[in-house]
Amino acid sequence: LKVTGYEKNQGKGYAVRFGMLEAKGDFRLFTDADNSTSIDQIEKMWPYFEKGCDIVFGSRDVKGAILDPPQSLFRRFLGEGFGFLTNSIVGTWGIADSQCGFKCFTKKATEDIFPRCKINRFAFDPEFFVIAKKLGYKIKEIPIYWRNDPESKVKFKWMVNMGLDLFKIRLNLIKGVYD
Template sequence: MYLSVIIPAYNEEERIKDTIMDIVRYLSKQDYTYELVVVNDGSKDNTVNVLKKLESAIYNLKFIDNGKNQGKGAVVKQGMLSARGKYRLYADADNAISINHIEKFWPYVKQGYDVIIGSIELSGSVQKERYTGFSKIYRNILGKLSKYLIRALTIWNIHDTQRAFKLFTAEAAEKIFPKQTIMRWGFDIEILVLTKKLGYNIKELPVTWINPPGRVNFIDYLKTLKELLQIKLNQLRGKYD
């Protein structure tokens, strides 16, 4: 198996089918083998039934069903460690970053990078906002504040830690994710801290990101801040050594 695409899903009945079909249409035209690993995180809507139907129709779709909500980080970890691909990509169910960006990643895989991540903070990146007015201002302010705090406290040389489009070699994934301790919104930060600590090299590439209507609110930002502080404390205590 060449590529595994891991997708966490929580209450995604309205968009998960379109996202999966978009990925399948693209990858089915490529000359490498692939699988989709979709992990349900205790959805309360019709996500499970939608995914069961898709699993029966798509031979290389693997559906992992968790009855209880564990957190986005937990199900990404589960998916990464259940995947079989030589390369493992984590992407969101909202399809905010199109799967065709993977083509930009392969040349850097050949150059020997272990982890390649999408970024909207680099020259050449594009952001397409679906929010307007105060909602857009509020999200932009919180987003920038979070970015500066992350860079100041943990990994200063990564411009964008939070985009859900990250490719890992199987070796890197199988060494990094077992050490993951943050299971909710802050897990991306910890994964990159672990990547650096374990000596794997990271390449950050610009992507086009369509900011989708979502569920992230002020409370989620506060929770991420708390997890960020926990990561910093873990660093100071040598927990990642």
């Protein structure tokens, strides 16, 4: 185990990118710190890696996913709205739940995708999916068991910043930043 870090808080996207690039394994997983998805869910991912997938990630929005307890109608509305907005602006069609924090990458995908990422806040997930699709990586979304924290909050400011970041991703696509 190696403990590493940096001085100044630069956002969740920066932190995940930093950690994924510091990691040395053949497979690199990141997960939410609140353990909303238990580490044992990783067992569901291996068959897809064996079939040649480069990225396998958990989803709360595909058939077979279990949310315990279910999310409120308002949270589902926010999630579906953000998903539609994301797909419409940056073209991540085919990805139902980009924001679920349980994602695993091969070493090659990690080292090819994450250095190209520019977004340091919460919209970093759609960005790496955009890059992965652009580079032709094989992606698989799988149902997971997700422990919902009804006390979890989404701040309006975060939603606005995520929306702005989606437009930055779109602009980066147009300018060829991810090539």
